[in-house]
Amino acid sequence: DAKTTQPTSMDCAEGRAANLPCNHSTISGNEYVYWYRQIHSQGPQYIIHGLKNNETNEMASLIITEDRKSSTLILPHATLRDTAVYYCIVRVAPFMNRDDKIIFGKGTRLHILP
Amino acid sequence: NAGVMQNPRHLVRRRGQEARLRCSPMKGHSHVYWYRQLPEEGLKFMVYLQKENIIDESGMPKERFSAEFPKEGPSILRIQQVVRGDSAAYFCASSPPNGREEQYFGPGTRLTVT
Numbered sequence: 001d002a003k004t005t006q007p008t009s010m011d012c013a014e015g016r017a018a019n020l021p022c023n024h025s026t027i028s029g030n031e032y033v034y035w036y037r038q039i040h041s042q043g044p045q046y047i048i049h050g051l052k053n054n055e056t057n058e059m060a061s062l063i064i065t066e067d068r069k070s071s072t073l074i075l076p077h078a079t080l081r082d083t084a085v086y087y088c089i090v091r092v093a094p095f096m097n098r099d100d101k102i103i104f105g106k107g108t109r110l111h112i113l114p
Numbered sequence: 115n116a117g118v119m120q121n122p123r124h125l126v127r128r129r130g131q132e133a134r135l136r137c138s139p140m141k142g143h144s145h146v147y148w149y150r151q152l153p154e155e156g157l158k159f160m161v162y163l164q165k166e167n168i169i170d171e172s173g174m175p176k177e178r179f180s181a182e183f184p185k186e187g188p189s190i191l192r193i194q195q196v197v198r199g200d201s202a203a204y205f206c207a208s209s210p211p212n213g214r215e216e217q218y219f220g221p222g223t224r225l226t227v228t
Binding site for chain 1: 118147149156157158159162170173203205207209216217218219220221222
């Protein structure tokens with residue numbers, strides 16, 4: 001079973017920042033927080049991951065609380081093309097684990113509104 | 115650099131027929147993962163393979179399903195005697211042998227059993 005809890009769905013206005021929360025209260029010390037998204041009918045797309053420090057890349061920012069029990073994915077300027085299901089996943093980093101299958105939960109269905 | 119390729123993109127089979135799904139990983143990737151997504155459900159891990167080896171098949175149904183990743187050529191997911199419940203999107207992902215990069219997903223094969 002997935003180790004994370006996410007809201008079922010969220011709306012965000014186009015051009016605004018989309019903030020997607022995730023709870024992972026049972027996260028272990030060697031587990032990272034990963035985010036993927038799945039745009040309708042496409043394969044999942046990796047977004048970002050982090051251990052305990054905040055991370056930023058060209059797609060998004062990841063804010064992890066100090067106790068690591070929750071995190072927020074931020075899409076700074078959401079566009080209609082960001083409408084997708086967003087999955088928050090807790091897992092040991094692939095370079096630390098021989099068996100690195102991804103366990104997907106139900107994710108958050110993000111609707112970007114024009 | 116071409117991404118993960120899957121073919122066919124759409125496959126229709128009658129009950130009792132065999133379905134063969136192909137996955138060509140990204141260049142330089144030697145790890146392949148198969149996931150299944152039933153209609154209106156999340157992604158479920160099926161099997162993890164390296165060249166000529168099955169590493170983890172804990173998500174594979176016990177009967178009718180098999181997977182291989184030969185030394186040469188694509189990975190094949192084979193479903194014998196398909197039933198309507200096999201109708202789903204099947205996604206393949208790949209990662210490089212150094213285990214330091216994420217899994218990159220293909221566009222999926224949508225199997226419809228009539």
